[in-house]
Amino acid sequence: MTAAAQQPEVVVRPDAADLARTVAGALLDLVEHAQAAGEIPGICLTGGTIADAIHREVARQTVSRNVDWRQVELWWGDERYVPADSPDRNAAQARAALLDHVDLDPALVHEMPASDAGHTDVAAAADAFSADVRSHGRGGFDLVMLGVGPDGHVASLFPGYPQLDVDAIALPVTDSPKPPPERITFTFPALNRNRQVWFVASGDGKADAVARALGGADPHDIPAAGVTGVERTVWWLDDDSASAR
Structure with missing residues (x-):
């Protein structure tokens, strides 16, 4: 379920605004370094309030x-x-905050399918996205960014859900505890094959989940505990989200 064990790095900033500035700078550093080496960095984005910031x-x-x-x-x-x-x-959300403000190559932007994209259902859409990853994912990304829910979920991998134990690339979720009920998510195997994983969490509502994940909780209870980067794992936190450590 999990990648090779490694000690995660923990970076704590005073507040959400400082956290957003720090993570943004680190992300741009990663892109600059990769491009200076002649690489096209592959980055997997997340959603949520702190991601938007x-x-x-x-x-x-x-x-x-x-x-x-x-x-x-x-x-x-x-x-x-x-x-x-x-x-x-x-x-x-990412387009409104970032993508619409930079010059991107549309061929290099891989959105998960929408419900009106012509697939028969969410399972077929997840299969189509898995095929896209197989064709263009290069076996892993340079960076995966993940938010953490108050219940410890990451991506749309929720505590106790059967998707936690499936060896696949992407899976459908039809009964998400958060609306809307239907989602597409990467799995543990897909999330654990990437060079770097960055968790980003802000607010005291995330503090217990952060503490439990960093304390080695069972990933079935706290899915965030089940994901690590192959080379580096970083937990970017503010004072509030780090307060229960």
Whole structure:
């Protein structure tokens, strides 16, 4: 279920705004370094309030950085299975905050399918996205960013759900405890094959889940405990989310 054991790094900033600025700067550093080495970095984005703040900070900071956004490949770790124009989609939120403000190559932006994309159901959409990853995912991403829910979920892998024990790339979720009920998510095997994993959490509502994940909880109870990067795992926290450690 989990990648090879390693000690995660923990970085704590005073508040959510400082956290967003710090993570955005680190993300741009990663892209700059990869491109300086002649690589096209593959980055898997997440959704949520702190992710939105990070994306806005990336857009703000990128004007002073040496980044060619047409040479960045983007993915998402999970998605709400709703129409393409729904503001509830993680991809829509990322576009409004970041993607619409930089010059991207559309061929390198891999959104998970929307409910009106022509697939028969969410399971077929998950299969189609899995095929996209097999064709273009290069065996793993340079970076996967993940939020953490108060219940310890990551992507759309929820405590006690059967998706936690399936060896696949992407799976459908039809009964999410958070609306909307239908989603597509990467699995543990897919999340654990990437060079770096960054967890980002803000607010005291996440403190217990963060503490339990860092304390080695069973991933069936706290799915965030079941994901690590192959080379590096970083927990980016603010004072509130780190308060129960």
